[in-house]
Amino acid sequence: MPNLTQKEVMDLSDQLHVESTMIEKLGTYINQVTDPQLRALLQDVQQSHQRSYDTLVNQVNMASQATGSIGQMAASSVGQGQAGISQNRGGGSVGGGYMMAGGNMGGNLPGPIPGVPGIYGGSGISSSGYGMGSGSGNLSGPIPSVPGIYGSSGISHSGSFGMGQSGYGMGGNLAGPIPGVPGIYGSGGQTSGFGSGSSSGFSGMGSWMGSGSGNLVGPIPGVPGMYGSGSPGFGQGGVSGGFGMGQSGYGMGSGSGNLAGPIPGVPGIYGSGGQTSGFGFSGSSGMSGMGGVSPGGVSGHLAGPIPGVPGIYGGGGQTSSFNQGRPY
């Protein structure tokens, strides 16, 4: 393939992030669905995105070979339930171990337009291989008389590695529904992220925080719908490993599915599927390992149901956490 244009490289990078996130997300869904037929369908769709990812990676590799200046992008970024890493192993560049792909602020939208029904922020995806992936799928708020799905697929994930990098993600936040606007709000806000740190001879620290997915200020009187119902926030772990001086990893997944409170006269599902999980892992050789800390909390909280408002409130808030420390 001849040299790519700058725009083409950016598009390829963006699309790779999209595909890797889809693969990851579908992996999560495959484990969640109850219908075997749907599970099989999602597996097929996931494989389709995996093929797309591999195809695009090949294009990048071919282009990099043509230029001779860029290393090879690893095609092994995605597995079920794992966050994607874009990794560039330093082909022609000295010390180029990382590909810095900051894909922040993807899918943001200041707000839908009056009289324009549609999907807003529906697939905001932000990911980065280094540093921060933040603020995807955010939406300041729907507009009166604009039915739709708002902030439904906000996904943000990030991975970081090396010394002292951290990644965090926040997705699917939504300021609040508007009177007269039925719909699904913040339903699929999903945040995942991981950070890993590894080093030889010194310390590596990885941190991870996935927070604030699917939050919703509150439903509005006269607006039936599903509010903040299905927002999982999870993270596979602050992982830290290396030799030397005491590594620590922590992961925190918090604040999914929170909802200030239902409103009288607004039947619906409130904060029902807030799910938070996270784990931290820490290991070290040669010195002490501090231990991973992983608070996973504040899921599915709800200020309280309101008299005369039937529904499910905070029904499925789930928190799990795991931490492990391995002093040498």
Added chain:
Amino acid sequence: MRPNPNSNRLSDKAICIDCLNNEKYITSVLNSHASESASPQLRQIYIDLNRSCHQNEERIFSFMQQRGWYQVQSADPQQVHQTRSEFQPVGTQQQVPGYQSPVGYGQPSGIPQSGHWRH
């Protein structure tokens, strides 16, 4: 929206909605990438990926329809007839000199809403 009894996670329907929305989004992005590719090879790749995405979309949509999760409404026959009558006179692709557009041509009314959004 019916409550999900296993409400600590997304319902199958919510997952379907989200997946369908994602596929729709990705097809539009791929379309844009294809349009803006200078390389014919890369353009073709995006077109192929787009087709694959549309197939995913179709399968998810069909599944949702089977479950009664995505209802579509048939077009009003009167609207179909009206649209047909508005566009019937076009016999060739080019206007001939002195051609007079029928009343309302270019400002069609009664066009059915896009089938994309029927919630």
